[in-house]
Amino acid sequence: MALSDSALKRPEIDGRLLSELVDYLRHVSTDLREEWVRRIAEAQLLGVMTPEEVFTEATAVYDNYVDALETGSVETLQAYARDLSERLIRRGIETHEVLGIVLLLRDVLARSLFEQYKSDSELLNRILDAYEPAANRIAVTVGVSFVEERERVIREQQAAIRELSTPVLQVRDRLVILPIIGMLDSQRARQLTEQLLHAIQTNRAKVVVIDITGVASIDVTVANHLVQTVKASRLMGASAIITGLSSGIAQTLVDLGVDLSMMRTVGDLQGGLEEAERLLGYKVIQSSEQHTVEDDD
Amino acid sequence: MASDITVAILCEHDMVTARAASRELAQELGFSRTDGTLVATAISEVARNIVSHAGEGEIELSPVYEPRRYGLVVVARDSGPGIRDVESAMTDGYSTCGSLGLGLPGARRLMDEFEIDSTPGRGTTVTMKKWRERDDLERLRERRTAVG
Amino acid sequence: MSVPILKQGDYLIASIQSALTDTEVLHLRDELASHVGRHRSRGIVIDVAALDVIDSFVARSLREIALTARLRGAETVIVGIQPDVAVAMVQFELNLDPLHTALDLEEGLTVLRRAFEERKTVGV
Numbered sequence A: 001m002a003l004s005d006s007a008l009k010r011p012e013i014d015g016r017l018l019s020e021l022v023d024y025l026r027h028v029s030t031d032l033r034e035e036w037v038r039r040i041a042e043a044q045l046l047g048v049m050t051p052e053e054v055f056t057e058a059t060a061v062y063d064n065y066v067d068a069l070e071t072g073s074v075e076t077l078q079a080y081a082r083d084l085s086e087r088l089i090r091r092g093i094e095t096h097e098v099l100g101i102v103l104l105l106r107d108v109l110a111r112s113l114f115e116q117y118k119s120d121s122e123l124l125n126r127i128l129d130a131y132e133p134a135a136n137r138i139a140v141t142v143g144v145s146f147v148e149e150r151e152r153v154i155r156e157q158q159a160a161i162r163e164l165s166t167p168v169l170q171v172r173d174r175l176v177i178l179p180i181i182g183m184l185d186s187q188r189a190r191q192l193t194e195q196l197l198h199a200i201q202t203n204r205a206k207v208v209v210i211d212i213t214g215v216a217s218i219d220v221t222v223a224n225h226l227v228q229t230v231k232a233s234r235l236m237g238a239s240a241i242i243t244g245l246s247s248g249i250a251q252t253l254v255d256l257g258v259d260l261s262m263m264r265t266v267g268d269l270q271g272g273l274e275e276a277e278r279l280l281g282y283k284v285i286q287s288s289e290q291h292t293v294e295d296d297d
Numbered sequence B: 001m002a003s004d005i006t007v008a009i010l011c012e013h014d015m016v017t018a019r020a021a022s023r024e025l026a027q028e029l030g031f032s033r034t035d036g037t038l039v040a041t042a043i044s045e046v047a048r049n050i051v052s053h054a055g056e057g058e059i060e061l062s063p064v065y066e067p068r069r070y071g072l073v074v075v076a077r078d079s080g081p082g083i084r085d086v087e088s089a090m091t092d093g094y095s096t097c098g099s100l101g102l103g104l105p106g107a108r109r110l111m112d113e114f115e116i117d118s119t120p121g122r123g124t125t126v127t128m129k130k131w132r133e134r135d136d137l138e139r140l141r142e143r144r145t146a147v148g
Numbered sequence C: 001m002s003v004p005i006l007k008q009g010d011y012l013i014a015s016i017q018s019a020l021t022d023t024e025v026l027h028l029r030d031e032l033a034s035h036v037g038r039h040r041s042r043g044i045v046i047d048v049a050a051l052d053v054i055d056s057f058v059a060r061s062l063r064e065i066a067l068t069a070r071l072r073g074a075e076t077v078i079v080g081i082q083p084d085v086a087v088a089m090v091q092f093e094l095n096l097d098p099l100h101t102a103l104d105l106e107e108g109l110t111v112l113r114r115a116f117e118e119r120k121t122v123g124v
Helices: A015-027 A027-043 A049-069 A073-092 A096-118 A122-161 A186-203 A220-235 A246-257 A268-277 B012-028 B033-054 B103-110 B135-147 C020-040 C056-071 C084-092 C105-122
Strands: A170-171 A175-181 A207-215 A239-243 A264-266 A283-286 A291-294 B004-007 B056-065 B067-080 B112-118 B123-133 C004-009 C012-015 C043-047 C074-078 C100-102
Touching: A015 A027, A015 A049, A015 A096, A015 A122, A015 B067, A027 A049, A027 A096, A049 A073, A049 A096, A049 A122, A049 C043, A073 A096, A073 A122, A096 A122, A122 B103, A175 A186, A186 A207, A186 A220, A186 C084, A207 A220, A207 A268, A220 A239, A220 A264, A220 C084, A239 A268, A283 B056, A283 C012, A291 B103, B012 B033, B012 B056, B033 B056, B033 B067, B033 B103, B033 B123, B033 C084, B103 B112, B103 B123, B103 C074, B123 B135, B135 C020, C004 C020, C012 C020, C020 C056, C043 C056, C043 C084, C043 C105, C056 C074, C100 C105
Parallel strands: A175 A207, A207 A239, A239 A264, C012 C043, C043 C074, C074 C100
Antiparallel strands: A170 A175, A283 A291, B004 B056, B056 B067, B067 B123, B112 B123, C004 C012
């Protein structure tokens, strides 16, 4: 989101007026900063930070805020806002807190300007005309930067989760299982496919069982990835069995045009393993209490 | 930093050169081995078209950077006879005496973006792109500086 | 560069070492056809483990080899397709039908033996 420099400076604003405004705010900075910090505590914001930390950040924010008013430059402000956001996000500060403190600062400064210039209402009006749009742009810049930074952090975390390898388990000779748990998106699906195909090579697997019982939801894209994984497995000489695909989801996918015909799907993992063993030529003997498996080769 | 490279395609052997160059660029940009193979395969198709349909041409490989994403661009150019019916050429199963076979639709499926511009009598230009998220670029840089 | 063809009992094994040109592919096809005829081979294993790319030309060539071999009574199986190549082939929608595929030489021979048994029982 690009905010132009001109958004912070209006041509009608008297350069001297803005200068005077900024000088005043710097002059009373100590008092206003304390006022601001007091109001932050009152609003119960930044609770995770110590008073000392709040004060340090408040000082930096205040100074940057006034600089931005003076120079009209958004870039410096954006850079500072991103940096600040990164620190705050790591402390667990929420979006509403960040917006809250910026708006409180805006209000503290506005009140102070009002007190200072109330004796001359025409001057006060011109001062507020200069101050308000600039202050609002600042609030938006900081808010947007915080949200963008937060989204970036979330994406990073998701990538880190993806990079944790999902174990492909070798159950018995020539058979591997890939249990998938959690959210499955395109990127993760691609990664799992690579892992599975390498496992087929390493384990010389002839059958793979892909268990999706633990997958919350599957959309068409991911379902197509599964189909592609099955086809790629076949090119490497392995048959694939999908387990844990509820009939409801299966029907939805078929309705959406996903070709499930080449996939063997079996209700649960246990059933899938039995089917796999059948494919591999093992005989499953059922006794009254338990299953025993004999090699039949 | 990754840079542009242009491979002249004059004979079958040049296809191998183009593929190897694309793998190198893809790796530099942090693409997975699989993505590298997707790109190399797409290049194999268009390069082969150049050799068998136009006789000669060139393939240009370059990195591309945008605010939210980055990736690589493949431009395959020739001044050959061109393709009269691009739309048909882009459907599976189309072939003229075996030379254009199934190559182009497949290449499109391998890449994220695919554009073909052809004028009969003047030549053909195929532009293909593959993308990665910007976040991945930053992570890649971090990892590489950490390793030294 | 020609492709070495080994004979293992009733089966032929061809290992493709690198990307083949048009001429080399045609040569391989004729060589295999002639070997099948001469030795009455039951099947051919083509190992593509060294190929880092399988494009539509290679796929078409392999299919032609298989069809030619089948005319002489031999089945063909492709082995050694690498994981990333398999992904590319599927995404490309490259079809290797009616070719068999298997993981490696050992599996390939198993597939060919089974195919031969089936043909015998069916009486083909």
